[in-house]
Amino acid sequence: MPLPPSSTLVFKVLFCALLATSVGQSVMLTTLPSMGREANLTEFHIATIMSSSAFIFAFGTNLWSKVAKRAGFKRILMVGLTGYSLGTFAFASAWMAGFSGLISGTNLFLALLISRSMQSTIMSATPPSAVGYAIAISTPETRVSAISKVTSASNVGQIIGPAYAGLLVSFGLLAPLYSIVLLTLLALTLVYFKLPDLPPLGAQKTSADLKRDEEAKTIVPYIFVAACICVFCAMAMMQQSLGFFFIDYYHFTPVDAxxxxxxxxxxxxxxxxxxxxxxxxxxxxxxxxxxxLALPLLALAYLLLFLQHSLTILYLAMALMGLGMGMAYPSLAAAATTFCAPGQQARITGLITATTAMGYIVGPPFAAFIYQINIAYPFAAASLLLAVTACMTFITLRHVKQSTNN
Known part of the structure; x- marks a missing residue:
């Protein structure tokens, strides 16, 4: 049920809210390997921080999705942005304590792990409330576009974030992280004043509605959710490895990397x-x-990363990866939320918004492990994973098409 005239404003506000957090995540992922090397932490330390926080984020996203449906999307979105601001400040402060020599080694690792995990607990409210809001005001026909309008903030953040980090990192590795706190607080202010309230969707259902929803439940949306997880697992393996790869293969300094x-x-x-x-x-x-189109393109991009021997091919692979990612997430998310029963909507929305975190649970530690064997193996593993995912998804689409025709 689309909103009246203010729907354009709604999408802009939701976009800005996710943009602030996307820039923050992009800044963190860009600088994390370099900060780890600077603080004498290993690849496994960094992978554990990423994986543990991702596990908490995935669990929290599913929980917050249900809470948002009952308590209201705007309220929970504000909770997520507040948690992101406070958590980023605590995480950056833990790094500062490490760089200044106040803590080091295991104590530094534990401080980083705890602060990042606490941040993930609350900031995981942001994606399901924003995407849930977009789904609530869209129709099945406009759902791909609605999801894309909101989640494209992630792509803008990935453009702005690295450039932003590269600009501020000359003032210190922690300068970008601290500045993110201001961005998320600005986003919080925008949501508070400009985003209209939606009535909570937790209205009571009749027994007939509940019975109909139960009968209509299907496994199909979970296959698209699994495909999303594989897409982000591959990306996590790449992001975990790329910074170290620049240092170890191309011999860049941590800041240059x-x-x-x-x-x-x-x-x-x-x-x-x-x-x-x-x-x-x-x-x-x-x-x-x-x-x-998207899944084979992603498999090819990771294969090129594995085979590359020059920066030109590496950047070509990254460009192809962007093409695949631009189509993969919104289309898989739309397929999952379209082919589910009404009674599955909240759960599927929560799972879809948690797929990024789910991918980061397994991806970084696995990449860190095989990186020790060969520094290019994480890219090969990502390519193989996406090839298998493509086959699995094609079979599902064929089954859905046959079922529709019958």
Whole structure:
């Protein structure tokens, strides 16, 4: 049920809220390997921080999705932004204590792990409330576009974040992180004053409605959720490894490596944003076609990263990855929320918004492990994972098409 005249404003506010957190995540991922090396932490320390916080984020996202439906999307979105601001400040302060020599080694690792985990507990309220709001005001026909309008903030953040980090990192590795606190507080203020309240969706249902929802439940949306998890697991393996790869293969300094990672992520995000604004949001191709194109393209991009021996090929691979990601997430998310029963809506929305975190639970530690064997293996593993995911998703789409025709 679309909102009246203010729907354009709503999408802009939701976009800005996710943009602030996306810039923050992009800044963190860009600088984390370099900060780890600077503080004498290992790849496994960094992977554990990323994986543990992702596990908490995934669990929290599912929980907050249900809470948002009952308590209201705006209220829970504000909770998430507040948690992000406070958590980022605590996480950056733990790094500062490490760099200044106040704590080191295991104590520093534990301080970082605890502060990041606490941040994930509250900030995980942001994505499900924003995406849930977009789904609530869209129809099945406009859902891909609605989801893309909100989640394209992630791509813009991946363009702005690395450039932002590269600019501020010259003032110190922690300067970008501390400045993110101001951005998320500005987003919180915008949501408070400009985002209209939606009535909570937790209205009571009749027994007939509940019975109908139960009968209509299907496993199909969970397959698209699993595909999303695999997409982000592959990305997590790449992001965990790329900063260290620049240091160990191309022999960049930690600061230079952070800047190179930032540029690579900008290339990927730019192509992703182009395809979202050019194709996805205008509805020029169906979600099924986008899925069919995106997954093989991602598998090819990671294969090129594995085979590359020059920065030119590496950046070409990142550009192809952006094209695939620009189509993959909104189309898979739309497929999952379209092919589910009404009674599954809240759960599927929560799972879809948690897929990024779910991918980061397994991806970083696995990448850190195989990185010790060969520094290019994480890229090969990501390519193989996406190839298998493509096959699994194609079979599901074929089954859905046959069921519809029958």
């Amino acid at each position: 952070a800047q190179q990672v930032g540029f690579a992520m900008m290339v990927s995000a730019a192509t992703s944003l182009t395809v979202q604004f050019g194709w996805v949001q205008k509805g020029r191709i169906s979600k099924e076609t986008m899925i069919t």
